Amino acid sequence: MQFTKLFSSILDSTIWQEAKETKLVWITMLAMCDRNGEIHAAVPGLASRAKVTIQECEAALAALMAPDPYSRTKDHDGRRVGEIDGGWRLLNHGKYRALLSAEERKEYNRRKQAERREKQRSGSEPVKDLSNNVNDCQQMSAMSAHTEAEAEAEAEAEAVSELALEASACPSPASKLAGSVVDFWNSFPDLPKVQKITDSRKAALTKRLKDKFFVDNFRAVIEKIVQSDFCMGRVAGQNPWQAGFDFFLRPDTAVKVMEGKYDNRSGKKQGPSDFALSEEDKPTVREF
Numbered sequence: 001m002q003f004t005k006l007f008s009s010i011l012d013s014t015i016w017q018e019a020k021e022t023k024l025v026w027i028t029m030l031a032m033c034d035r036n037g038e039i040h041a042a043v044p045g046l047a048s049r050a051k052v053t054i055q056e057c058e059a060a061l062a063a064l065m066a067p068d069p070y071s072r073t074k075d076h077d078g079r080r081v082g083e084i085d086g087g088w089r090l091l092n093h094g095k096y097r098a099l100l101s102a103e104e105r106k107e108y109n110r111r112k113q114a115e116r117r118e119k120q121r122s123g124s125e126p127v128k129d130l131s132n133n134v135n136d137c138q139q140m141s142a143m144s145a146h147t148e149a150e151a152e153a154e155a156e157a158e159a160v161s162e163l164a165l166e167a168s169a170c171p172s173p174a175s176k177l178a179g180s181v182v183d184f185w186n187s188f189p190d191l192p193k194v195q196k197i198t199d200s201r202k203a204a205l206t207k208r209l210k211d212k213f214f215v216d217n218f219r220a221v222i223e224k225i226v227q228s229d230f231c232m233g234r235v236a237g238q239n240p241w242q243a244g245f246d247f248f249l250r251p252d253t254a255v256k257v258m259e260g261k262y263d264n265r266s267g268k269k270q271g272p273s274d275f276a277l278s279e280e281d282k283p284t285v286r287e288f
Contacts, residue, residue, distance in 0.1 A: 014070045015080070018063055025050045025060035029081070029090065034183040036176070037093025040086050040219050041187075061088070086219050178205050181218055185245060188226050194245045204249040214254045221257045222248065228262040 010016060015026055028050040032039045039046070047057035061081065068078030076082070076091045083089075186193050197205075208214045214221075225231045231243040247253060256262065 013072065014068055014078075019060070021050075021052045021056040022060040022063050024052055025057055026064060026080070029064075029088065032187060033090055033093065034180055036180075037090040038084060038180065039088050039090070040180060040184050042087075042223070045223065177209055177215065181205065181209075184219055185222055185248065188222065190226055190232060191222075192242060192244050201246065201249065204246075207251070208249055208254075211254075217254055217258055221254045224257050224263070227264070228257075229264050230262045231257075 015023065018026075025046065028046065029039050032041065032046075032049065034040075041049070043057055043061070044054055046061075047054045050057060050060075052060070064081040065079055065083070068080075071078030071080075073092055079091055081088050082091050182194055182197070185191060194201075208218075225243055225248065228243075229235050231247075233240060233242040
């Protein structure tokens, strides 16, 4: 599950002086970003998430990408957002993620020290003999390093999506993109969440990421799946099923979706026969 800590200092920042629509879009982008601070979406999708109009979203993005001479962060001339292929990047994401990790480490250390003092007061843990100051200092130093390492590992585990693939699962540099694929799929609440990356899914995703068509279009494919009444199980008379992540990873799904095979048919009421499923599709539909 992705999360982004919202620092209270935002209330004193120049962003809080912007129009309410700009603040909505900004907070929405904070919630949508992946572990790399990237938001992969189109303007209409972002506007829908932020519950603003497309025009308001465009105006908000223009404000967020503009220089801000009063920003407390002078990097990038105060700009908060930059465009990337397929979306945007939060320009100061790395800085605030580092602040978050440091803050969590401090909190972890404070909690552990409080627990230890409580044990000593209750008598469940004896107070150490401090006569041997050298050894005691060495032990305390080792304990502090170990505690800090644990806290850093915890912060890293929480800050990164639990479903992002390990670097060894896909050939570098595809591992980062593989995590983005999973994160983008899971960002749509109407899609069945990917709960586990099985070996078969790792293998299928590795193959898909070698396909330039898939890499260039996977975000559009997912968006079209969400818009498809057929793929989402909204067609009258259709057997109860919904396209899942495994269906998405099939070798031919991206091409079929982009060519409109599962697009909604306008002008008449739709039924399952409108999509003329091939025999090879039918087992897939039942399975997923």
